[in-house]
Amino acid sequence: YDSDDELALAQQEWDESMHQLQWMVTLILMPLLGKYLGRKWSAWAYDRYLKMGLGRKFF
Numbered sequence: 001y002d003s004d005d006e007l008a009l010a011q012q013e014w015d016e017s018m019h020q021l022q023w024m025v026t027l028i029l030m031p032l033l034g035k036y037l038g039r040k041w042s043a044w045a046y047d048r049y050l051k052m053g054l055g056r057k058f059f
Contacts, residue, residue: 052058
């Protein structure tokens with residue numbers, strides 16, 4: 001094997017690994033983060049609604 005061939009193969013494997021990692025972040029971590037932040041925001045908004053009502057002060 002030539003050194004250039006080994007380097008190209010290693011680069012290809014690295015690129016595939018990075019692609020898999022990006023998919024994992026996109027498909028697993030982002031929805032979990034969105035769920036967490038959505039619940040935090042809704043709890044904050046509901047608490048604000050209970051304290052201020054739904055008038056001009058709320059917005």
